[in-house]
Amino acid sequence: MSEPYPSGPRIADLGFARLDLQRVERTGDPEVVYGAGKTPDQVVAALVALHRAHPDRAILATRLSDEALAACREVDAEVDEVARVAVLGHSVRPPLGRVAVVGAGTSDLPVIRECAATVRVFGSSPDVITDVGVAGLHRLLAQRDRIDTADVVVAVAGMEAALPSVLGGLVGAPLIAVPTSVGYGWHLDGLTAWLATLNSCAPGVVTVNVDNGFGAGVAAARIARRIGA
Amino acid sequence: MSEPYPSGPRIADLGFARLDLQRVERTGDPEVVYGAGKTPDQVVAALVALHRAHPDRAILATRLSDEALAACREVDAEVDEVARVAVLGHSVRPPLGRVAVVGAGTSDLPVIRECAATVRVFGSSPDVITDVGVAGLHRLLAQRDRIDTADVVVAVAGMEAALPSVLGGLVGAPLIAVPTSVGYGWHLDGLTAWLATLNSCAPGVVTVNVDNGFGAGVAAARIARRIGA
Amino acid sequence: MSEPYPSGPRIADLGFARLDLQRVERTGDPEVVYGAGKTPDQVVAALVALHRAHPDRAILATRLSDEALAACREVDAEVDEVARVAVLGHSVRPPLGRVAVVGAGTSDLPVIRECAATVRVFGSSPDVITDVGVAGLHRLLAQRDRIDTADVVVAVAGMEAALPSVLGGLVGAPLIAVPTSVGYGWHLDGLTAWLATLNSCAPGVVTVNVDNGFGAGVAAARIARRIGA
Amino acid sequence: MSEPYPSGPRIADLGFARLDLQRVERTGDPEVVYGAGKTPDQVVAALVALHRAHPDRAILATRLSDEALAACREVDAEVDEVARVAVLGHSVRPPLGRVAVVGAGTSDLPVIRECAATVRVFGSSPDVITDVGVAGLHRLLAQRDRIDTADVVVAVAGMEAALPSVLGGLVGAPLIAVPTSVGYGWHLDGLTAWLATLNSCAPGVVTVNVDNGFGAGVAAARIARRIGA
Amino acid sequence: MSEPYPSGPRIADLGFARLDLQRVERTGDPEVVYGAGKTPDQVVAALVALHRAHPDRAILATRLSDEALAACREVDAEVDEVARVAVLGHSVRPPLGRVAVVGAGTSDLPVIRECAATVRVFGSSPDVITDVGVAGLHRLLAQRDRIDTADVVVAVAGMEAALPSVLGGLVGAPLIAVPTSVGYGWHLDGLTAWLATLNSCAPGVVTVNVDNGFGAGVAAARIARRIGA
Amino acid sequence: MSEPYPSGPRIADLGFARLDLQRVERTGDPEVVYGAGKTPDQVVAALVALHRAHPDRAILATRLSDEALAACREVDAEVDEVARVAVLGHSVRPPLGRVAVVGAGTSDLPVIRECAATVRVFGSSPDVITDVGVAGLHRLLAQRDRIDTADVVVAVAGMEAALPSVLGGLVGAPLIAVPTSVGYGWHLDGLTAWLATLNSCAPGVVTVNVDNGFGAGVAAARIARRIGA
Amino acid sequence: MSEPYPSGPRIADLGFARLDLQRVERTGDPEVVYGAGKTPDQVVAALVALHRAHPDRAILATRLSDEALAACREVDAEVDEVARVAVLGHSVRPPLGRVAVVGAGTSDLPVIRECAATVRVFGSSPDVITDVGVAGLHRLLAQRDRIDTADVVVAVAGMEAALPSVLGGLVGAPLIAVPTSVGYGWHLDGLTAWLATLNSCAPGVVTVNVDNGFGAGVAAARIARRIGA
């Protein structure tokens, strides 16, 4: 068996975490700091260490508390308070491809923006279209040009999550659904939207976990930048 | 306290069942024979007994086995094999109001027809529109006139059940959703569609149990005949 | 295909939301402000914008926080603190039909009042009857006259939600069940009541999501005003 | 610590099972043969061995296949094909107390009869009242005298299982609910009825597993014969 | 049909609640104040009104907040802070029968005491035995005499709830299981214990909802006082 | 609003179904025949009608019964019995891009082949790699070259579905997970694998429904042919 | 990084499966043939291939159909029809350690025997003790000597699965629980027993999947033979 991993320092040991420095060589993207359960100091330490190891890349931290967002600002990271993410550094490469991030309702905004920020860090251009739920179809149809010309479409929707199915009947671009935990009554913390996206009658819809704008953003950017290359 | 129930024979005791002969006086409609778990003989006996007690009405039996359908035919009941229902006798009153029964996919047909038959027995006129799922919106929009002019709309849909939400944004008539147990992969025997209809982003959508075309038909007819009166 | 939507301004773009101004033309009722997840300022802005677009209508906002209720009062909206709703403006049309809103227990009151307020805004007259649960049948039977003469009955009940079934055996009016998340022990946040209403042995009971007094109110008013017209 | 178990042969080893012969001394009742998963020969062998060890008692076998019922008849056991039980031998003691076994619908009959047979074997008198579901309250109220005078009430009901709650508001006798797996649409194999009985708004309702007429019969008989002693 | 309800004032209307004053005549016990969701003032008002209507009885209020407990103390009700219950007034009748309330672990104490207080108010004598879980069988066996001589046994247990099954193999008295929401890891808020009690291998075990010491107490007292009469 | 749909015949009405002939213009791919719940005659009729409307395309039918497979063979469709699919006609365009379809176990083969067939019909080239589950990592690592050079990777896995996560750490290509209903003990019909893929620790994994090789194939082909264009 | 895998042929490619021939070097035990979903020919082919690669070992096949069991007998494998397993070849090493396989009820026998057969193939000695459920504690306590002296205890139990907890309070040996799908009423296909074993109040109980006697046997043998070495 040939040596499965490339040379170079493999791991940065921060005591509380062992950062995977070779991920960029294996997968094309550096590791991301997942903020939930980490102290602000840990978030910043990981962000800075990854930035040092990858000076030509933007490094992303997600699911940040108010305190962690503040701490990131102090090391000059760019912060989005609605999306609860921070970005340290800038990529030297131009973005490739365009990702339409389409949202059904106003309450879906945090997920939409987490997705858009991730698309940017992972090397593509997000185009955000909000509040175009299916209970007022004309709002959606009015945006068809922007949606039709995207390389990838991300559909963010809570409640009964009908948006991905309607979009899936309108366009043939790769389509990623993000179910959200938004609802009026009993929706099982997003299970309803999740089940709906996985049972879409439109063929070829793929999905990520509830509220996982980050995961959808990674997938969308990887597809879009290959198409746009 | 005044005497809560009207006079007349109250119960027909068939040995295996005690038919509620006064239901028609209390609720306006005679009892229905629920065929599941009954032998063909029991179905016919109940159908005939109810017919005798209500000679000016059509009597409905639902969820019938092949054997029960055959037995009903022998007593000259009208039989629908797709809906698995039988009807004995005819109502002397003209139907009131119109119910649009709108179905998303071809596999929803048994539920659609159980609903339509029930609407008829309960005194209104069904108007069946099939295979207009949201993955091809133009099929649905082409039928808008028939839907817009109905007194009540019943939306029958499986999988992610996006149809009721799209309809709920287009019309203001009373709208009853019937989730069905139709799906491609893992849909929890219709739970997905059920959760979707109960979480519709369109206001005022009401729902019945999975595959319960009968229940939706009863509700729709009761509304439509009051509107059409 | 003919042009599916009527003319006139379609959307009011408030930045955080894109209001659907044509909904009243399509469905007969203006859009409603869903307060959950919105700031008090956003609630008021949406309420005022919808009121301006529909000066001859009452505009409803639901699921409001204490702060949002206070903010609504400052723009002279009428506020119900138990129901957590606000209403801005008045309809120029007289109410049509009567909706009996029947509640099983004292803890169901917020849902009952959300429903009653919605019935009023959507153009019908609510008649509220409370604390008539089935463990004391005489309380319910004592109110039979008011229930028998209603155009539509809404049954609000938590725990095992037996009330809709008992009502469904007594009256033939259209009957909408609202399961509530009220219970003594383990009731799965209202799933018990929800499953019970969907499995009612009384034919024709339709249901909405747990605690969704609003949805039941919309459906009930739409039915009642058509019957009462 | 005193010797916790009485003297005498403790176990009858049949190869495929080790019968607990002292159960009657510890709990007052001999062991029962649970037929599911046993061959007809095993059922009969266990029935005969228990009968020999307890010649002054009736021995019960439950959940029997057609083959096992036939095999039981050949050793002169009394067989109930609807309940799927067999009884070998007779008790020398007179029954004590009376148990009202009240059933909501005709489909609940197998569970009702399993319960009644168990009540008899465990030393009390069953009084069976069927088809008195809450959608026709007068059917139930017509039987109030028989129910009011029972020592224990067992309420057997499927679908939304409203019957135990209505009964619990009418009588003060010990009340055992048996949810059944009978339903029209999606009821989760009886979970709906089960959740309903456990969330009854009537205080003091206790419950057993879905379709477990046997368990309810054991509990009811043990209570009734102590009250009737 | 004879008049189903006795004479006398039927309902005390407190504005926020309609108390059922005839329940004592129908079921032998007065209504109980369920504290969850009520303000301290409402709890006290209901307690006092029921006490006035039933001066020869003890009136129970359950699931009380700290504030409600304090308010009850001010009207001279007896308060149990662990059980979170209050009792106003005293029964003029002597208690009948004895109920062994057996608990598996120290964390089950609130449920055990809610049950014991209820048994007392409903007219029987509780005998509390705690911390006798099955992981140390000798602790349980050391209490067998007290358990064997009780008229009714209540078994309170969380985690895997093995206690009711072990008790069910030792005694023949009526046995009521109360699953509790006590556990180490993932136990689904008591679902584990609940499923376990409903699937007990010991015949005749009946159960109530999770943590419902009140319901078990009502049932146990009703049985015990009939046996002890 | 501009006219949202292209010209040409829109619908082929077969009586039992209304085929959407414009889907190819909107989404780039013709409709597919979903065989479940259709008779062999209906499958063939739909296949032939779609083939006539799109003579330069391959038309796919999935989830076919033995009878339907046989009927498809008679109209000269190409049949895969393991995948239970049939393909009628050939595409005149060369395939674009390459999709690695990687399967964990031998029991996943039907899903793997449904996916591969779909990839081919939807215009890309599948490269199937089987039986490389994570319990023998060297089997997987031995295939790394084929996986590394694919445009899209589909990972098919049942049981605990660890394969997508391991792959997600090795490659940066778009990665679609297909959970399967393969398992040893209690796996909830594939829920385990489904939850696992949606919770993958590798960023950017997207998923489809359980056993939905078709859906994954559509998505993979749409991505791959855009990358390979 | 050192070369992670030993030398020698790694994989036997049978067309339908790629056998992992190095597993024995990595884990000490050869691969096992999982029969579910394999044809009799495939089972035999895999069994024979593994036997050839490991002539000094016994090779196990599990979950076999009647046809597969018959096919295994023809190649002189030893077959257990209750356990549905076959064993080809014999180990040249003596068994090490002793595993007590303790079962609660007669219906648990297939799981008990699958476990015992696996223990033997994986190099230890099983000691089977059946029908010692907790509803008759004396049956269990009568076997304490055999249980106390075992190196590992496997507790097989369905229904509420109280046996592992009772055993866990009696012995200190490593204790593996196997929940089974045996039950009287609604037990969710063994979920009840599964949840119970995972919530055992006895510390240190570990568990495997429902009915997975094989998994428990592998774990028990690996522990026992290390202790007995």
Next chain:
Amino acid sequence: MSEPYPSGPRIADLGFARLDLQRVERTGDPEVVYGAGKTPDQVVAALVALHRAHPDRAILATRLSDEALAACREVDAEVDEVARVAVLGHSVRPPLGRVAVVGAGTSDLPVIRECAATVRVFGSSPDVITDVGVAGLHRLLAQRDRIDTADVVVAVAGMEAALPSVLGGLVGAPLIAVPTSVGYGWHLDGLTAWLATLNSCAPGVVTVNVDNGFGAGVAAARIARRIGA
């Protein structure tokens, strides 16, 4: 039947708890103080009482609040704030065997340390290896020597919990999986990881409840000290 329990004082009655002093004689290990739901005073009282009864042992308390940790420090117990455990006293016996405690992510640390502390108190040596999740396989493979030479391996993992399966294919030592409630989106509080470990494709993996580092530690130590003896 011989006397099942040894002589000596059996129980220490602390009022709020009845400590099982003979557990050490029956199982080899003294009782542990489970801190959840206990006041700091109760924790300390139980810890001190057990220490007095077992002066030659270390006594463990788990799941401690900040206040309880502080109270334990005042009686000179050793405290681990991440694991939330305290240990009072020291064992006079040397540790036997070695347990590798392997963790997938940084968020799993509290569970890892609870496990390690338990291993130590129960008489073996823990070897902690952290942050070696499967999305960067080289991190795991770099630690293979330490893992290969352990007597027992504990694998702690959240999200999709692929680590135990990968480890199970690499080593043959007894392997205990601890699923954790760590995740990005919707993971059902650890159900995903739990289901994954119970469905591992690697044979012989056993598991404990979600986040139950204590239970895994007890089991691992009991196995390791027997192997190391």
